[in-house]
Amino acid sequence: MSVAIIAALVFVAAGATGSSAADATPVQFDARVSWIAAETMVVSTDDASVVSVDLRRVPQDEYQRLVTGDRVIVTGTLERNRVVAASIESVE
Structure with a gap:
């Protein structure tokens, strides 16, 4: 999934109220x-999008x-x- 699509999905999810198709979209x-x-x-993504990540499940x-x-x-x-993370992998 491209960074632009992720940024668009985050934007759509940020504007969503109540239950919607954007809720719980895997990324x-x-x-x-x-x-x-x-x-x-x-x-921050390579295209300078800023994403908040919830770490409670990691x-x-x-x-x-x-x-x-x-x-x-x-x-x-x-x-x-936000993105509710299931895993965070360090890339070294």
Whole structure:
């Protein structure tokens, strides 16, 4: 799935209210870590899209060593205005 499609899906999900077809749409994309705080990570894609990632369902050992600038592959679902991650893979 291209970064442009992911960005469009995130935009559509952000504007969705209630239940819609955009809810729980599976996604996988690569990006760079902008910041991590508690159970939220913000990443930037190569086309400068910024995506908020909910980490609550990801084992902490998958992201605890990540720092700003690290490249990652995010796998999860679009829900409302964020991606709810199922896994975070570091790309070294």
